[in-house]
Amino acid sequence: MTSQNPSTATRAGEPAVSVQSLGSGSSGNAFLIHAGGTSLLLDCGVGIRTVTRALRERDLRLDQLDAVLVTHEHSDHIRSLSYVIGKEIPIVSTAGTRRRANIPPPQWEQISPGRPLAFGAITVWAIMVSHDAAEPCGYLIDTGGARMSVFTDLGSWHERLVDPIRASDLIVLESNHDHDMLWRGPYPAHLKRRVASPVGHLSNADCASSLAAALRGASNQPEIWLAHLSETNNDPAVARRETVHALESEDIVLDVTPLPRRSLGPVWTSTVSRNAPAWRPAPVLSDPTQLALDALL
Ligand SMILES: [Zn+2]
Ligand SMILES: [Zn+2]
Numbered sequence: 001m002t003s004q005n006p007s008t009a010t011r012a013g014e015p016a017v018s019v020q021s022l023g024s025g026s027s028g029n030a031f032l033i034h035a036g037g038t039s040l041l042l043d044c045g046v047g048i049r050t051v052t053r054a055l056r057e058r059d060l061r062l063d064q065l066d067a068v069l070v071t072h073e074h075s076d077h078i079r080s081l082s083y084v085i086g087k088e089i090p091i092v093s094t095a096g097t098r099r100r101a102n103i104p105p106p107q108w109e110q111i112s113p114g115r116p117l118a119f120g121a122i123t124v125w126a127i128m129v130s131h132d133a134a135e136p137c138g139y140l141i142d143t144g145g146a147r148m149s150v151f152t153d154l155g156s157w158h159e160r161l162v163d164p165i166r167a168s169d170l171i172v173l174e175s176n177h178d179h180d181m182l183w184r185g186p187y188p189a190h191l192k193r194r195v196a197s198p199v200g201h202l203s204n205a206d207c208a209s210s211l212a213a214a215l216r217g218a219s220n221q222p223e224i225w226l227a228h229l230s231e232t233n234n235d236p237a238v239a240r241r242e243t244v245h246a247l248e249s250e251d252i253v254l255d256v257t258p259l260p261r262r263s264l265g266p267v268w269t270s271t272v273s274r275n276a277p278a279w280r281p282a283p284v285l286s287d288p289t290q291l292a293l294d295a296l297l
Helices: 006-010 048-056 095-101 159-167 179-184 189-196 204-214 236-248 288-296
Strands: 002-004 017-023 030-035 038-042 067-069 091-093 108-110 117-119 122-128 137-142 147-151 170-174 223-227 256-258 267-270
Touching (some): 017 048, 030 048, 038 122, 038 137, 095 108, 137 159, 147 159, 170 204
Parallel strands (some): 067 091, 223 256
Antiparallel strands (some): 002 267, 030 038
16 A cells, blocks of 8 residues: 555556546645546535546546545535536435535435445545534445545544544544644634534544544554644644554654645555455444444445
8 A cells, every 4th residue: 555646646557446536625625536447526616627637647537536525514515516516427425515515416425324325436424423414424434455444523532432443444534633733722712612612623632532532453554644633733744643653652653644635645545455355344232323223234
């Protein structure tokens, strides 16, 4: 698994899977994901020219996307969704996100926990997160080989995230703010409380400790991307150090990369192939809703 320039990653000798962040933070979020000829956009919160430029580097047009996945309706995740609406591209979200983001029903594909959707080579699972939006979720993306999980915009960790995190070869997890920088910083008190609340954004400390605990004893070597860093209340070096130290305390050494806020991030590529069965969520005993859904399947 390597990070490299997009032009070398996607043309001659195209890798089985490639993932790139097109921007990460309150100014806009999107990931471009390719696997086995299938192309997905996960969130559509960066400028449309950034999206089309990244697609063009891979000889693709916007209308060649196989689907757009949306995590929640906040503008930094859907800013350019209007350019997708009206095209023959499925827009995937939970029912609550569809309502708030005004996704037209004919174009909408509902996703809910325990009920995956498949687009070509890729199967996507929604995993609910705690955030001040209607029905926010993160995603596990299973290409049949490499897997990635994306959890940004969550105010608190939940046990249901452990299973997808441990199953992933690329983990994208929010590391939004340094606790002291937030509370000493310039935000008004109500905004500080909102960011730090259980439905706000994950701090560096919570990201680091939760990730280290989730990966305790794991045998794989995932790459870690830290996402949605605050420009005002964080420092990429501080965020990275906190996660690296927490992982080291569990004797885990992994590549940890804070994603750039306003520019393209590295390209992650993988040729991982798995003989194991497709990923399925393990029942979470403390989550009666998930248990009920699992029982229906
Ligand atoms: Zn956001
Ligand atoms: Zn949000």
